[in-house]
Amino acid sequence: MTDDGRLDRLSGMLKRRGFILPAFEIHGGAKGLYDFGPVGGRMHSKINQFWRDHWLKLGNVVEISCPTVTPYAVLEASGHVGEFSDFMTQCLNCEEASRADTLLEAHHPNPDALKMEELQALLFETLPPCPACGAQTWSEVSAQNLMFNTMIGAGESGRPGFLRPETAQGMFTSFNALFRHFRERLPFGGMQVGKGYRNEIAPRQGMIRLREFNMAELEYFMDPESEQHEDLSPWANTPIQLLEREKEPTIITLPEAFQNGIIHHATLARFLGITYDFLVAVGIDPQRLRFRQHEENEMAHYAEDCWDAEIEGSYGWIECVGIAHRGCYDLLQHEEATGKTLRARREFAEPRVTTIDAWTINGATAGPAFKAQAGLVKDAVEALPKATTFPTTVTLANGDSVEVGEEHVKANQKTISESGEWYTPHVLEPAFGIDRIIWHVLDHAYTETKKNGEDYTLMRLKETVAPVDYAVLPLFEKDGMGDLAWTIHQRLCQTSGLVSMYDASGSIGRRYARADEIGVPTCITVDHQTLEDGTVTVRDRDTTDQTRVHMDQLL
RNA sequence: GCGAGCGUAGUGUAGUGGUUAUCACCGGGCGUUGCCAACGCCUGAACCCGGGUUCGAGUCCCGGCGCUCGCACCA
Numbered sequence: 001m002t003d004d005g006r007l008d009r010l011s012g013m014l015k016r017r018g019f020i021l022p023a024f025e026i027h028g029g030a031k032g033l034y035d036f037g038p039v040g041g042r043m044h045s046k047i048n049q050f051w052r053d054h055w056l057k058l059g060n061v062v063e064i065s066c067p068t069v070t071p072y073a074v075l076e077a078s079g080h081v082g083e084f085s086d087f088m089t090q091c092l093n094c095e096e097a098s099r100a101d102t103l104l105e106a107h108h109p110n111p112d113a114l115k116m117e118e119l120q121a122l123l124f125e126t127l128p129p130c131p132a133c134g135a136q137t138w139s140e141v142s143a144q145n146l147m148f149n150t151m152i153g154a155g156e157s158g159r160p161g162f163l164r165p166e167t168a169q170g171m172f173t174s175f176n177a178l179f180r181h182f183r184e185r186l187p188f189g190g191m192q193v194g195k196g197y198r199n200e201i202a203p204r205q206g207m208i209r210l211r212e213f214n215m216a217e218l219e220y221f222m223d224p225e226s227e228q229h230e231d232l233s234p235w236a237n238t239p240i241q242l243l244e245r246e247k248e249p250t251i252i253t254l255p256e257a258f259q260n261g262i263i264h265h266a267t268l269a270r271f272l273g274i275t276y277d278f279l280v281a282v283g284i285d286p287q288r289l290r291f292r293q294h295e296e297n298e299m300a301h302y303a304e305d306c307w308d309a310e311i312e313g314s315y316g317w318i319e320c321v322g323i324a325h326r327g328c329y330d331l332l333q334h335e336e337a338t339g340k341t342l343r344a345r346r347e348f349a350e351p352r353v354t355t356i357d358a359w360t361i362n363g364a365t366a367g368p369a370f371k372a373q374a375g376l377v378k379d380a381v382e383a384l385p386k387a388t389t390f391p392t393t394v395t396l397a398n399g400d401s402v403e404v405g406e407e408h409v410k411a412n413q414k415t416i417s418e419s420g421e422w423y424t425p426h427v428l429e430p431a432f433g434i435d436r437i438i439w440h441v442l443d444h445a446y447t448e449t450k451k452n453g454e455d456y457t458l459m460r461l462k463e464t465v466a467p468v469d470y471a472v473l474p475l476f477e478k479d480g481m482g483d484l485a486w487t488i489h490q491r492l493c494q495t496s497g498l499v500s501m502y503d504a505s506g507s508i509g510r511r512y513a514r515a516d517e518i519g520v521p522t523c524i525t526v527d528h529q530t531l532e533d534g535t536v537t538v539r540d541r542d543t544t545d546q547t548r549v550h551m552d553q554l555l
Numbered sequence: 556g557c558g559a560g561c562g563u564a565g566u567g568u569a570g571u572g573g574u575u576a577u578c579a580c581c582g583g584g585c586g587u588u589g590c591c592a593a594c595g596c597c598u599g600a601a602c603c604c605g606g607g608u609u610c611g612a613g614u615c616c617c618g619g620c621g622c623u624c625g626c627a628c629c630a
Contacts, residue, residue, distance in 0.1 A: 008567095016565055016581085028604060028620045084630085088556095099628085146629085166630070201556065201628055209629080322630075431630085454592070475589060505583070509591035516591090528588060537590070544591065 007314040010446045011206065013457065017518050019043070019442060019467075020207060032203030032211035034435075039518050042499060043467040044214070047282055047438060048193050050464050051216045054278050055430075061189035061218060062181060066170025068195055069152060072160040077337035078169050078330060080162075084146040084198075087119050090139040100141045103128045148197045163197035168429060171219035172330045175342045178221070186344050186425060187228070187267070189220040193434075205315050207439040214434035221425040222267065223346055224328070230266040232258060235273040241290035249290070264305065271323050271430050275309055278432075279321075283441045283462040288312035292319075303327075311436075313443040320436040328424040335424070347420035358386045360412035361404075369408060377402060381409055441465060445519060459519030460542060470500040471515040475527040477504050485526040488536070488551055495555060516541055524554065 015021050018037030022029045036044040055061055075081050087100040100119040107126045120141040127136040147165050151158035164170075171178070171190040182188040193216040203209045222228060232255040239251045244262050252262070254276075258269040272291055280286050294306040309321035331342040361378045370377045376396040381404060384394070390406040445459045463469070470492050474485035482504060492500035501520065503511045508525065515523050525537040535548045 012566055022621080025603095025621085029622085031621070080630095102627095196630090198630075204623095319630090433630090451591075456592080473590095476587080507587095507591085507593060508589070509593070511592090512590080513592040523591095525590065527590080539590080546590075 006446075006448065009448070009457075010314070010443065013446075013517065014040070014442060019518070020438075032200055032209065034207060034210065039467045040438075041467075043461075043465055044434070044438060046465050046467070047434060047441070048214070048216065050282060051278065051432065051434070052191075052193060054274070054281070055189075055191055055218055058189065058274075060182065060187065061191055061220070062178070064170065064174055064178075064190050064192055065194065066164075066167065066174065066192060068164050068197065069150065070162055070164045070169065071152060072162065073337065074169055074173060074334075075147065075162050075165070077333045078172070079333060080147060080165055081145070084165060087141050089123060089141045146198050146200065148199050165198050166196050166431070167192040167194050167215055167217045168219055168330070168431065171217070172334055172342070172427075175221070175331060175334075176340075179344060184345065186226075187220060187222040189218050191216070191218040207435050208315055208318055210435055216432040216434055218430050219326075220267065220271075220428040220430075221344070222428065223344065223423070224426040225346070225423070228265065228267040230270040232266070232269055232273065235276070238273075238276070240272070240276060243290060243292040245293040245295055263307070265325060265428070267428055268305070268307070268323060268325060271428060272307060272309075275321055275323060275430060275432075279309060279311070279437065281462070282437065282465050283445055283460075284311055284437070285444045288444065290317070311440040313440045318436060318440070319433075320440060321430060321432045323428070323430045326427040326429050328426055330427060331424050341422070342424070343422040344425050345420050345422050348418070352418045354416045354418075355414075356416070357413050358382065358411075359384055359388065359409050362408055362410045366404075366408040370402065373398075373400065373402065376400075377404065377408075382412065456513070456516075458516035458541065461519035461521075463521050466519050466521050467499075468501045468515075468518060468520045469498045469522070471511070471520045471523045472500055472502050473508060473511050473515075473523055473525045474504050475508060475525060479528070480531055481526050481528070484530060484551075485524075488524060488526065488554070492554070512539065512544075 013019075015037075017039055019040035021035045021037050023033040023035045024030050052063060056063070072081070089100045089103070100123055104119065104122055104126065106128065107122060123138055123141060127138070129136055145162075148163040150161050150163060152161040153159055170192055174190060178188060178190045194214070195212055196215045197212050200209055200211055203211055235254040237253065239253055240257075241249060241251050242257055242262060243249045250262075252260070254263070254269050254273050257263045258266060263269040263272065276286075276289070276291075279289055288311060290310050290312075291307050292310050294303070294308065303324040304327040306322055306324040308319040309323070310317045311320050312318075334340070335342050359381050361374070361381050363374075366377060367374050373396060376398060377394070380394040380396050384392075390409055391403055393401050393403050395401050441461070442459070445461045447458050447460050449456050449458070461467075470489075472485050472489040472492065474481040476482070485504070486502060489500045489502040492498050501515070503514065505511075506514075512523055519541070521541050523537075523539040523541070525539065527537065529548075530536050530551065534551050536551050536554070537546050538549045538554075539546045
């Protein structure tokens with residue numbers, strides 16, 4: 001960090017000009033909550049839209065939108081109720097609150113993995129001393145969840161729920177609708193852009209750790225048994241900084257990283273590439289971007305492998321995108337919790353034919369003979385070889401031995417043909433923290449320079465994210481210059497996808513400076529000559545070059 | 556969550572119990588044949604919230620909220 005106050009000046013400007021501001025400030029503010037202001041609002045929506053367009057290029061993904069209010073059961077199934085909880089206990093002597101698992105580290109190899117009841121039992125059994133006062137008396141263990149609690153419905157009929165901590169669960173719970181939409185053909189993806197909520201104990205670092213945040217996630221469902229053929233050639237000439245787990249950082253292209261086995265999965269490698277392209281396109285400096293593989297003990301409860309895109313800015317290297325291989329964890333969890341099937345079907349190249357030629361029980365006689373054990377007897381008999389002669393003694397799964405006579409069995413001859421099978425797809429999840437990305441786009445675009453010996457700041461924002469596309473400036477609001485400028489401004493604003501800003505106050509230099517400060521790429525100035533020949537001055541933000549263009553040729 | 560520091564116009568600030576609350580940038584209006592925060596005139600805007608001490612509180616005390624830092628925590 002080479003700060004010397006840059007971060008303070010940047011934050012001040014972002015607030016002053018209306019990019020991002022503390023939310024609800026007139027009421028005293030609220031920690032971890034921010035507004036995108038008059039300037040930041042459009043930047044936020046442009047970046048979201050650019051993200052959608054970028055990933056929709058895959059051609060086999062769709063966007064969905066799910067509620068943020070989520071029933072308890074959904075997040076219990078996903079593991080968030082368990083994983084997002086800290087189990088707290090309070091010292092009865094000094095009232096200091098401690099985490100139960102931390103207190104029990106001396107008494108258990110991995111207390112973090114214990115359930116609340118187990119922690120409770122172990123705590124009361126071992127009575128560790130309070131780190132604050134040394135007393136050994138503890139309150140009951142209580143779960144403190146990092147998700148926002150709410151009630152869905154009022155009073156007696158209310159059911160517990162949470163605000164979602166991630167958008168991902170919506171894609172999993174909608175799996176069957178996605179599966180039908182894609183004509184039951186994998187791979188495909190569902191994606192979602194929206195809000196997520198985490199009731200952080202200590203939000204810090206401005207936009208980096210928020211309690212309500214914007215995320216954009218893709219869940220990409222794949223058949224784990226079919227090889228993923230991915231074209232990595234678009235990144236053949238793009239060296240990227242990779243930090244493999246327990247290895248030294250390397251700079252390598254994605255095709256090479258995949259061939260060398262640094263990245264194990266072709267689709268994962270491709271998603272790293274698509275992510276890289278996105279971040280660079282919105283204005284992240286490639287020199288301050290890297291991908292880091294998670295340590296084994298760092299990965300979330302669901303992940304098999306995970307690479308983060310980390311961006312360097314005023315707060316150091318910050319993870320802004322997580323690209324996780326979630327395996328089949330989520331779909332299995334929701335299957336188990338609901339009893340519904342969340343699977344895809346793969347057809348075999350050839351039908352698999354199994355021929356059975358052995359024994360099974362004769363229900364009419366074996367049933368009355370073995371009663372409750374009949375099921376176990378059936379399993380045991382069907383496991384016997386064809387050459388078995390009856391009567392014989394078989395050992396059941398429960399350890400009992402029974403005598404099975406000829407009258408209890410019959411020959412079992414059948415042919416089973418299976419044309420395919422149902423399986424649980426694997427999931428690759430690129431998850432983008434939009435606010436963190438916006439922060440770093442702003443951070444990287446913020447440029448402090450000198451102009452005629454004076455401090456000068458400008459935002460070198462790319463057109464993909466610039467909050468205002470054009471500023472239209474009449475030199476003076478007289479002799480018709482103001483009216484003409486207003487007409488041009490209106491014409492620009494009526495063009496889909498464009499936003500123009502009309503500014504007539506202050507000197508022309510001041511207005512260029514104001515436009516530069518919020519990153520307007522192009523200024524259009526109407527002067528006396530415009531009244532005569534219809535040409536305007538088009539001025540470029542980064543070079544300050546001016547050219548005269550006829551007003552009808554602006555677009 | 557604990558500890559420390561801080562909280563005054565949009566921004567940065569001055570202000571050690573009595574001021575019409577300081578200064579600068581800033582914002583707005585008008586003028587300017589004028590093109591990179593130029594200039595002139597006019598003008599706008601603040602003591603985080605609540606309680607207490609006091610004749611009197613921006614200033615002292617208590618609580619809350621927020622910000623920063625350290626510790627703890629952290630998809």
